[in-house]
Amino acid sequence: MTDIPRDVPPPSALPDAVAPPTSTDSLPAMELTGLMKRFGEKTAVAGLDLTVPAGSFYGLVGPNGAGKTTTLSMATGLLRPDAGVARIHGVDVWAQPVEAKKLIGNLADGVRLFDRLTGEQLVTYTGMMFGLARDEVAARTADLLRIMDLGEAAGTPVVDYSAGMTKKVALACALVHAPRLLVLDEPFESVDPVSAANIEDILRGYTASGGTVIVSSHSMDLVQRMCDHVAVIAQGRLLASGTVDEVRAGATLQDRFVDLVGGRHHAEGPQWLRQS
Amino acid sequence: MVATVLRIRFRVLGNTLTRSPMQLVGFIFGVLGALWMLLLAGVGLFFIGTLDFDVARAAVTAAGAVLTLGWVIGPVFAAGIDTTLDPAKLAPFPMTTRQMMVAITAGGLTGVPGIATSLGALLTFLVWLREPIAAIAALVCVPLGVLICVVASRAVAALAGGLGGGRRTRELIGLIGFAVLIFASPLLVGILNGVRAATDQGMQVQSIVDGVAWTPIGAAWAVPGDLAAGAWLPAVVRFVIAAATLCVLWLLWNRSLAASVVAPPARSAARRRSGSLGWFGVMPSSPVGATWARSLTSWTRDMRYIKQLLLIPFAPVLILLYSQWNLSSPFFALSGLLVGFFAGILAYTDVSYDGTAFATVMQTGIRGRDDRLGRMLGAATVSVPLVVLADLVTLGIAARWDLLPAVLGGSLALTLVGLGVSAVSSAFLVIPTPAPGDSPFKRVPGSTFAMFLTFFACWVLVAALSLPAVIPALIAAFGGSAVAGWIALAVGPVLGVAVFAIGIVVGGRRFDAGAPALLAQLRTYQGA
Numbered sequence: 001m002t003d004i005p006r007d008v009p010p011p012s013a014l015p016d017a018v019a020p021p022t023s024t025d026s027l028p029a030m031e032l033t034g035l036m037k038r039f040g041e042k043t044a045v046a047g048l049d050l051t052v053p054a055g056s057f058y059g060l061v062g063p064n065g066a067g068k069t070t071t072l073s074m075a076t077g078l079l080r081p082d083a084g085v086a087r088i089h090g091v092d093v094w095a096q097p098v099e100a101k102k103l104i105g106n107l108a109d110g111v112r113l114f115d116r117l118t119g120e121q122l123v124t125y126t127g128m129m130f131g132l133a134r135d136e137v138a139a140r141t142a143d144l145l146r147i148m149d150l151g152e153a154a155g156t157p158v159v160d161y162s163a164g165m166t167k168k169v170a171l172a173c174a175l176v177h178a179p180r181l182l183v184l185d186e187p188f189e190s191v192d193p194v195s196a197a198n199i200e201d202i203l204r205g206y207t208a209s210g211g212t213v214i215v216s217s218h219s220m221d222l223v224q225r226m227c228d229h230v231a232v233i234a235q236g237r238l239l240a241s242g243t244v245d246e247v248r249a250g251a252t253l254q255d256r257f258v259d260l261v262g263g264r265h266h267a268e269g270p271q272w273l274r275q276s
Numbered sequence: 277m278v279a280t281v282l283r284i285r286f287r288v289l290g291n292t293l294t295r296s297p298m299q300l301v302g303f304i305f306g307v308l309g310a311l312w313m314l315l316l317a318g319v320g321l322f323f324i325g326t327l328d329f330d331v332a333r334a335a336v337t338a339a340g341a342v343l344t345l346g347w348v349i350g351p352v353f354a355a356g357i358d359t360t361l362d363p364a365k366l367a368p369f370p371m372t373t374r375q376m377m378v379a380i381t382a383g384g385l386t387g388v389p390g391i392a393t394s395l396g397a398l399l400t401f402l403v404w405l406r407e408p409i410a411a412i413a414a415l416v417c418v419p420l421g422v423l424i425c426v427v428a429s430r431a432v433a434a435l436a437g438g439l440g441g442g443r444r445t446r447e448l449i450g451l452i453g454f455a456v457l458i459f460a461s462p463l464l465v466g467i468l469n470g471v472r473a474a475t476d477q478g479m480q481v482q483s484i485v486d487g488v489a490w491t492p493i494g495a496a497w498a499v500p501g502d503l504a505a506g507a508w509l510p511a512v513v514r515f516v517i518a519a520a521t522l523c524v525l526w527l528l529w530n531r532s533l534a535a536s537v538v539a540p541p542a543r544s545a546a547r548r549r550s551g552s553l554g555w556f557g558v559m560p561s562s563p564v565g566a567t568w569a570r571s572l573t574s575w576t577r578d579m580r581y582i583k584q585l586l587l588i589p590f591a592p593v594l595i596l597l598y599s600q601w602n603l604s605s606p607f608f609a610l611s612g613l614l615v616g617f618f619a620g621i622l623a624y625t626d627v628s629y630d631g632t633a634f635a636t637v638m639q640t641g642i643r644g645r646d647d648r649l650g651r652m653l654g655a656a657t658v659s660v661p662l663v664v665l666a667d668l669v670t671l672g673i674a675a676r677w678d679l680l681p682a683v684l685g686g687s688l689a690l691t692l693v694g695l696g697v698s699a700v701s702s703a704f705l706v707i708p709t710p711a712p713g714d715s716p717f718k719r720v721p722g723s724t725f726a727m728f729l730t731f732f733a734c735w736v737l738v739a740a741l742s743l744p745a746v747i748p749a750l751i752a753a754f755g756g757s758a759v760a761g762w763i764a765l766a767v768g769p770v771l772g773v774a775v776f777a778i779g780i781v782v783g784g785r786r787f788d789a790g791a792p793a794l795l796a797q798l799r800t801y802q803g804a
Contacts, residue, residue: 078638080792097788101641108639111632111799114570116578116712124556128566129640137561155552159712173636 027090029054029181029212030075035084037070037236044070046236047084052214052229054089054180057207059227059244060216061253063261067236068216069109069185076106076183088181102130105179107170109186109216115159119150119169122158123176130177137176144172147202149195163190171199175206182206184215188222200226220254234261277371281379282386285361302725303388310392317396325403332403333410333501334485340400340421340497341488343393347425348432348493363434363533373534377430377526384426397422400497407504413511414500417518421496424522431529489514492521563646564653567637571626571654580629580710584622588662591615592670606753609676609683612667613749616687617738619659620694624734626651626702627794628709634795644787648699648780656695663691679753682761685768686742686749692772693742696779701734703786706794708801745771 030052037045045067052058062068073079075086077093077100086093093100114122123144127137145154148168153161158169167187174182182203188196203213203226217223223230224244230253231241239260240247248256258264268274293300317339324332361383366376384390397418404410489498489510496518502511555572559565575581592611599607627634637647667683707727739746745768752761 076639077641078635078792078795098641098643101639104639106639108635111635112712113636114630114633117570117573118552121553121556121573124553125566125570126636126640128556128559128561128569129563129637129642131562134561174639 027054028052028087029056029089030214031085031087031090032071032075033085033087035071035074035086036082037067037074037079038082044236045074045081048233048236048238050231050238050241052181052212054212055207055210056212056229057203057227058212058214059223059230060214060233061218061220061223061230061257062216062233063263066233068233070236071233072183072185072214072216073108076104076108077101078106078108102177103180105174105177105182107167107174107182107184107187109189113158113166113170113173115161115166116157118155118157119161119165119172120145120154122169123172126173127176132177140176140178141172144175147198148172149198164192164195167191168195168199171202175202180211182211182213184213186217187215188217188219220252220257224248224253232257232260277369277375278379278382281361281366282382285383285386302728305725306388310388314392314395314399318399318402321399321402325406329406329501329504330482333498333505334482336400336403336501337489337494337498338485340397341485341491341494343396344421344425344428344493347389347393347429373530377529377533380430381423381426384430385422390426393425394422400500404500404504407500410500410504413503417496417499417515420518420522424492424496424518424525427522427525427529431525431532434529434532490517492517495521563640563642564650567642567647567650568653568657571651572657574629575654575658578629578712580712585658585662587618587622588615588659588666591618592666603674604676606676606679609671609674609679610686610749610753611670612663612683612687613690613746615666615670616663616690617694617735617742619663620691621698621734621738622659623651623655623695623698624701624731625705625707626655626698628702628706628798629712630798631709631711631801632795632798634791634798638791638795643784644703644791645780645784647787648703648783651702652695652699652776652780655698656692659691659695660688663687678758679761681765682749682752685761685764685766686746687768689742689745689764689768689772690738692769693775694738696772696775696777697734697738697741699776699779699783700786701730701783703783704790704794705730706797706801741775742771 028051030050032048032050035045035048035050036043048067048071050071060068060072070079074081074084075088075093077086077097080094088100088103091100091103114125117125120141123141124137127140132140145151148171150165150168150172153165158166161169167190171184171187174184184203187199191199203215207213215223215227227244229242230244230247232239232247240256244253247253251259293303321336324335361380363376363380366379371379385394400418401411401414404414485494488494489502495514499511499515499518502508502514555569556566559569575585591614592608595607595611595614596603599605602608630637664684664687667680667687671677671680671683705727745764748760748764748767751757752764
């Protein structure tokens with residue numbers, strides 16, 4: 001990879017325990033070929049090809065219902081595609097699911113956690129599911145809860161967490177097995193600005209040490225600021241992909257996105273809604 | 277406003293039915309059931325109308341009281357509470373609490389049970405028509421009785437939801453109520469049986485009905501008969517009782533509804549000390565250990581699981597009821613077998629209770645075999661000790677320790693076979709369940725007749741697979757053969773463990789292939 005993430009923070013932001021193993025191969029972190037999914041009459045994802053280089057900070061943007069979540073679900077082994085192949089570091093997700101999932105840390109959107117467990121129990125549970133040694137699980141859980149500022153709430157059931165704390169504990173679960181690829185669906189939704197900045201630091205440290213991050217987001221500013229690569233998806237198709245500078249082609253990402261996706265109209269809203 | 281809400285209610289019903297043919301089948305079965313009950317009631321009332329008038333009015337009062345009681349306890353016990361017109365869903369609309377209550381009551385009256393109740397209540401005119409005074413009084417009293425039914429059921433639901441405020445308290449109250457109901461209904465039936473057996477003349481029944489007519493559940497139904505019989509004073513007092521019942525229920529409901537709309541029940545839970553990992557600190561750090569610990573945490577802390585466990589003590593009571601309270605009959609001594617039968621199959625759709633948190637399980641790439649083993653070990657850790665305890669207690673009460681090997685062998689076989697079958701069935705079946713933290717009694721839309729059939733098929737399969745251990749146990753109990761008992765004890769655990777192991781392997785394969793489909797199905801359920 002020739003792309004260097006901008007504004008690399010000191011790698012010390014990430015505890016050594018959860019730093020990803022250094023990548024030695026030149027295979028892409030994620031490679032999707034001809035991915036397709038239909039729900040009844042509606043085609044959610046229509047033959048999507050996407051290559052995510054290892055070590056990149058990759059943004060996935062698109063309007064509501066564009067197929068972002070569906071694509072990520074298929075790429076991480078949660079939703080079986082009707083056609084197409086998803087590879088993580090060369091491992092076929094649907095042929096070798098167990099091996100592929102060990103490489104992925106996944107923060108899915110719109111699913112519950114086992115929220116009757118306490119934050120500490122939940123992270124421990126996830127670590128145990130990956131078969132880590134007990135003292136290793138304990139050390140990593142403590143590290144993660146500390147950097148997510150969840151130390152105080154470690155003994156509180158996740159059901160009583162705020163939306164932002166829930167995102168953070170889910171991120172801790174996604175990191176506990178030191179994955180090589182992090183797939184984050186809307187990681188900053190309803191997270192307060194301070195926590196968002198902390199999470200951003202962690203993610204930068206992670207990519208700086210060789211990990212790959214894919215984030216889906218509605219926020220163009222955030223993607224333009226954080227990511228080095230971006231893909232624009234609408235109606236289940238890939239409209240543009242490449243480095244952020246290639247895709248935005250001189251304009252802001254926001255304007256470029258509206259150009260690509262369309263649907264912007266310059267109306268003032270209906271008459272009856274105007275207050276004066 | 278009320279009309280709009282009612283239109284939405286029927287729209288929702290229509291959409292649910294057109295979307296899923298299997299739900300339509302279930303709905304049609306419900307309607308047919310209601311029609312059948314109405315037919316029985318009509319024929320019954322017609323013939324009762326030809327009997328002596330005193331008998332006829334007692335019968336109407338008794339039937340009305342049972343009907344009212346059914347409205348109050350039925351939703352909790354059997355069908356759950358219909359939440360199409362949930363106060364929480366109506367809260368954003370500009371309605372007063374009173375309008376909301378009228379809308380919910382109207383919704384209750386226009387559902388299948390409401391329509392059936394109204395028609396059934398109208399059928400009492402078959403009796404009252406003989407006495408003009410009674411018929412005129414019934415014009416007021418029958419609607420009053422039907423309204424008490426509907427308002428009582430909603431008020432009890434709202435109160436059960438609002439009492440105490442805290443989630444934990446609310447769940448506990450619900451569970452205690454459930455337990456009381458489970459044991460109260462067989463006891464009541466048993467007592468009534470006893471009374472009927474004791475009085476050949478039926479005179480005592482008449483006096484019981486007379487007593488019931490003074491209670492809030494029977495009063496409204498007794499007034500027309502009293503008037504016709506010339507008992508003016510009782511009629512007036514009973515009418516006041518009925519009217520007061522409706523008012524008190526309405527006020528209670530109003531208060532709890534107003535409170536719950538403004539301040540929805542708070543979420544609170546006991547904090548644990550950090551570093552306190554519960555079962556996660558005990559189990560080995562492996563996929564099986566992690567799943568085992570999570571499953572066990574659910575079985576011991578999640579009200580939806582604990583509610584299922586409450587069914588276990590129900591089995592011996594059920595047997596007592598059918599064996600006419602005969603503690604020394606071999607049937608009662610064998611009730612451990614029924615306990616095992618109930619307990620093993622409890623986890624038949626274990627994945628459903630995960631909801632979409634099942635995605636967390638899939639993200640870890642757990643192998644099907646490990647997932648199955650962890651879940652079933654979790655269920656077994658709870659159910660096997662409970663079954664053994666039930667065996668010992670019932671045998672102790674029956675003083676039939678000679679049957680210990682037979683009962684232990686048979687019940688362990690049924691439990692372990694049930695777990696083995698559950699390991700397979702829960703790998704392809706998910707049903708809609710209340711979300712974690714919701715009332716375990718909430719009715720969740722989306723159940724289909726096919727799901728019920730699958731559950732039934734699981735039960736048949738468990739019974740059939742356990743026969744090699746159950747038959748010797750039965751021979752020991754009814755034939756008095758001690759050898760057969762020891763055969764049951766030898767065969768039972770071995771057979772159970774074998775089916776358990778096969779279930780884990782077969783279910784594991786099914787899970788590896790079908791887990792994404794399960795998650796997709798879970799995502800379609802509301803609130804999961």
